[in-house]
Amino acid sequence: MKHHEFGDAVRQLRESTAPSTVGLPVGRRRVRGLRREELGELAGMSADYVRRLEQGRSHPSAGVVNAIARALRVGRADYERLCGLAGYAAVDGQVPAEIGPGAARLLERFTDTPMFVSDAAMNIIAVNSAFLALGHWELTGDPWDWNVAWRTFCDPFHGFRQSAADATDHETVLVARLRAALLRYPADAQLAALIDETRSRSGLFDTLWREPRPVTAYESSAAFVHPDGGAVTLVGNLLAIPGDDLAALMLTAAPGSADAARLAELVDSAGEPTITKVGRRGPG
Known part of the structure; x- marks a missing residue:
């Protein structure tokens, strides 16, 4: 211990x-x-x-x-x-998936910044309209549609592109977060099922699970390709939300860049700012 x-x-x-x-x-x-x-x-x-x-x-x-x-x-x-x-499981041992007031305030205040809130198992539980305006998160009907790790390793997006270095940082953080979640919630059956399924479907995830890399950065860059064909490059920063065991991902463009102008156009086209609760926690 x-x-x-x-x-x-x-x-x-x-x-x-x-x-x-x-x-x-x-x-x-x-x-x-x-x-x-x-x-x-x-x-x-x-x-x-x-x-x-x-x-x-x-x-x-x-x-x-x-x-x-x-x-x-x-x-x-x-x-x-x-x-x-x-060395003990918590009283209920389940990953909390309720969006608390702190997370809700983040989504409400940064209306022009694409953002989502996820639980400890990397299930997205709420998004703002700026995030949906990027248009890359197409749904496939899979039970893990809204899980970031599953979509990264097993069902990648066509409209999400990263360099090898950024992909490495992104993958490393996802594996580290899932390993930490399993330590805190060993009795959560849906978390265990997600990890087992991802290890079965992705050789890369299985390798990283058995031989994890050290986390060196909690941000990475990616190009988001909109359905209209245009792309915007954004940097994602992961922010912890203490107390609720949630995290927020904020996507920002370099100030004054063409990407910043393109992002502003996409956000404006989305209309009035909204917050949408989403996600499904595994099969069923």
Whole structure:
């Protein structure tokens, strides 16, 4: 078990938790966040035990993990991470797929920027009209139509083109995210089915799954070919949305470029900005 990683995660969460958020007086403090004594009191354990956990000298039970998560009032993503580092499945073990208020605000505020929100398994759950205006995400009726990893490795788009280097970065991130999701949600049957199916259908994905590459970049460039024949080159940046275990992908063009002008034309042609909930989580 990753005792030291679990301990480091607990310490970081303790030190980044404002006393006021857990019902404690702020007062004058000489340390960041909560003291070990305060976390111990909130979680029903001694400060010495908290110290041993943080130093990787004690392995927590599932009940201890839950108690610490409740005491610190952590979001879902941090709770799942603590469970995974301690070697346990989360209480329900399912990938959350509800778009939270933070993700919704991103989609609402960046109306001229193509964007989608995906869950930990890379299922797209919501898109804005600027993203749909690119016209490249054609649907085939496959159960995994809205899964980014599946479409990349098993059912690629005709209107999506990348250089070899950008494709390598893109593929590496997708595999890394799915591996991390499986660690956090080992009981999610649909996630397991997605990985099994993708490994069966794609030799490249199977190789990367068995021998993963280190992630060196969380952005890549691609040319999006519109059905009218025109293309626009955009850079995708992946942004984490803490708490809901979601991520947002924003697609932008170089300022003042011909691609930026072309993107503005496509977005304008889409009409009034809208947000669309999409996606299917596997077969059925």
